[in-house]
Amino acid sequence: MEAKGIEAKGMEANAAEVSAADADQPSVQRDSWRRLAAMTPARIALGRAGAGLPTSEVLRFSLAHAQARDAVHAPFDASEVEAGLAGLGFPTLAVTSAASGRDIYLRRPDLGRRLSDESRAALADWRALAGRGAPENAPDLAPDLAIVVADGLSSTAIHVQVVPFLQAFRARIAEHGWRVAPVVVASQARVALGDEVGALLGARAVVVLVGERPGLSSPDSLGLYLTFDPKVGRTDAERNCISNVRGEGLSHAHAAFKLSWLLKEALARRLTGVNLKDESDDLLVAGRVPPVRIG
């Protein structure tokens, strides 16, 4: 006990020295360029405690990580998405991938790239029926575009971004007069699922609207993947990608313009991928997308 008492006394003396030094020197060194933080969502000018982050930043980061983890596992509400698309006038078809649950989806990307047997049969049935449709709808003409909405790694992104994006893109479809197949809403799905869907629907091109892997600052970011002449076995080098579609990222109107530029070029040049460079920004007027021309 006595020894402990002596030790405690010694520590008190040290503590007194530290607190005297602290009076004019805080533990956290703040950064003098904090005003720059308004220019980017990146975590800049955080200040430091020695080489480490200040406590408040460590905790802020932990919370963001916890929320992103939760976003990966939030359930996908396909019927809500279908209702939203119906409100825009898009007919829909719901499908599921061969991955039967979230855990399998995360471990088996191959299953998320292929349709379940039931969904494959359902799409084949649709096409057979469409082929027997009314003659005035010119059923022998293949759709220019199939649209696939895929939950991917963030169902939150689909719930938030898909309706406003397709609202903007609907105007571009009308502008170019493209024939579009019913929108396929796919659960537990990855980008390459669009290849099988596009092929089954006989579409000239497919665009997959997919929930991107959630980031700490962006759990709701949408990615768009365009593939000409979709068929099972297409590689990523054969696609064009538009990423970060969300309110704070690439706007819905800008993304719709880019996609329409790429689709127009893809249909004319009969390709997508590394040989189709996105030059749509050359057409921006003072940084703004050109308005939709109708008629």
Add this chain to the structure above:
Amino acid sequence: MAYRHMIGTRSHVFADLRELMAKATPPRSGDMLAGIAATSAEENVAARMCLAEVPLSTFLSEALVPYEGDEVTRLIIDTHDAAAFRPLSHMTVGDFRDFLLSERASSAVLAALAPGITPEMAAAVCKLMRNQDLIMVARKCRVVTRFRNTIGLPGTMAVRLQPNHPTDDAAGITAAILDGLLYGCGDAVIGINPASDSLPVLSDLLKLIDGIIQRFDIPTQGCVLTHVTTSIEVINRGVPVDLVFQSVAGTEAANASFGIDLAVLKEGREAALSLKRGTLGDNVMYFETGQGSALSAGAHHGVDQQTLEARAYAVCRPFQPLLVNTVVGFIGPEYLYDGKQIIRAGLEDHFCGKLMGVPLGCDVCYTNHAEADQDDMDTLMTLLGAAGVTYIMGIPGSDDVMLNYQSTSFHDQLYLREVLGLKRAPEFARWLAEMGITDLDGKLRPQGANHPLLAAAPGMAA
């Protein structure tokens, strides 16, 4: 040829070298996904015991990916340096491990052996090594490269300043670059992953980085990480390009899925060299790799992902890159499931790259759908710092707001420098001291709002 190993009365049989290598690999989700992993813990160790007996020379005669159908295999075999290999030619894989750990394997000896070591040999010995072995041997390997500074000197670690922005906004990217420089980062490269692949946007980003480097006379290099064919295109348009970037993988088919082959990499390198922008050296290529990319592209030929990753370094090697990094935890849990697997893979990749003479850095990272967190990254970066990693990433607050993953931060490199005494590239360290950003020991100094760098901040008069 089949391989056999007896454990007691049980005989473990491996159909060929490819199967033996896969089953000898420490467990990971990607090999399970491919259906090639060992099916029991005992089989895993039996495969390692069997592999330890295999002569290194076997890897020169028994190709894991067929020679006729794969230009990466042809590159490995056709450019193998038999003279450099001679001192190893009598060794088995097990002997090779013992030799690498011995005092005989000095830095100079390892550098001389590197051209004789094929990726399959590096991968094989790697499978017999514990994490501490991977650290110990990598630490002895020296790979020094130069463009506008000197990267890879003993006792140094460089940092790639990664100022990404979700919409490639010039002001936002500039703000992140200034923040990183004021934290002493950027000697490996100032490298942006663009959100866009539009040529006008990419050209503007390249000019932005070049403008900052020129204005402050920073001894470093810039890069916009876009497809090699796009870099060639912007070079043809007269845009300033320091380093040409490309993601590469370990098989011809996986590279085809990236839209590249060896010929286009050569073309990219020649385009960058033609600009003559390096002041100290002409290492003009920047490559990224990562376990699982070949399987992801359906181009793995039944070979385990760690071996294929080492083959990706064989793709990099002839192009004399300034920087190569494995993006170890980026690909997701289907290839590396959790923190333990990511840590092991990061050490393996660094070891194999260095043993082969490639300047390996590591993007110590994870995604939000993997079972990993900041504690795992602290562990891996500390181990890699001890192993002499060439460079790591510097990302504001660890949060990449464009690519949506977590990597190492500006703060993390400060931590590693303090704990392990690691210095920056010497030319860059001198510049930081001259700018008053650090003292002569490399420690950060407090900065006022009137620091000259901040005059480049958006909204300030030039």
